[in-house]
Amino acid sequence: MSQRRWMQFLKDYNFELLYHPEKANVVVDALSRKTVHTVHLMIREVELLEKFRDMKIQVELESKFIRCSNLTISSDFLDSVRERQLLDASLNRVREQLWSEEAKDFALGNDGILRFQGKVCVPDDVEEKKLILEEGHKSRLCLHPGMTKMYQDFKENFLWQGMKKDVAQFVSACLTCQKAKVEHQRPGGIL
Numbered sequence: 001m002s003q004r005r006w007m008q009f010l011k012d013y014n015f016e017l018l019y020h021p022e023k024a025n026v027v028v029d030a031l032s033r034k035t036v037h038t039v040h041l042m043i044r045e046v047e048l049l050e051k052f053r054d055m056k057i058q059v060e061l062e063s064k065f066i067r068c069s070n071l072t073i074s075s076d077f078l079d080s081v082r083e084r085q086l087l088d089a090s091l092n093r094v095r096e097q098l099w100s101e102e103a104k105d106f107a108l109g110n111d112g113i114l115r116f117q118g119k120v121c122v123p124d125d126v127e128e129k130k131l132i133l134e135e136g137h138k139s140r141l142c143l144h145p146g147m148t149k150m151y152q153d154f155k156e157n158f159l160w161q162g163m164k165k166d167v168a169q170f171v172s173a174c175l176t177c178q179k180a181k182v183e184h185q186r187p188g189g190i191l
Helices: 002-010 038-054 077-087 089-096 126-138 147-157 163-172 175-185
Strands: 058-061 066-069 106-108 114-116 119-121
Touching (some): 163 175
Antiparallel strands (some): 114 119
């Protein structure tokens, strides 16, 4: 739980994590000690380079570091949103009124996705909302953020009617969050 709190705290900052070798460190740590054989490291390096090549990542080997570049992460999530927006009657009405005064805060992006003040308009589709809720709550980067934090994060990027209620229901149904809440409320509970 403390790792989750630190990840939530640090995710809002842009920072670079730098490793200092043994000579620069006052206290020697596990990474500074050479306990693994060099041959094993070389084999692992070749395997890693092959995986990078398979992922189409350009790799530059230097004596003290490896530089990876040209990494493109893509997802079919926005394609799915765009397709389901076209099936949503209320969003189609907004599309028809796009350049009128009633829809002045709406815009159609270059990717064909309807947005309200820069936020993606999520269609009234249960599966699409469930996918967003699960990714925003259970992914490795989120770690069960809780109702308030999750809603604050979502309202920066997404818009759908009843989002706050949907987030609250989703978090209240999460067994991990409920267990953490009970342990936190218990006298002597550690969190």
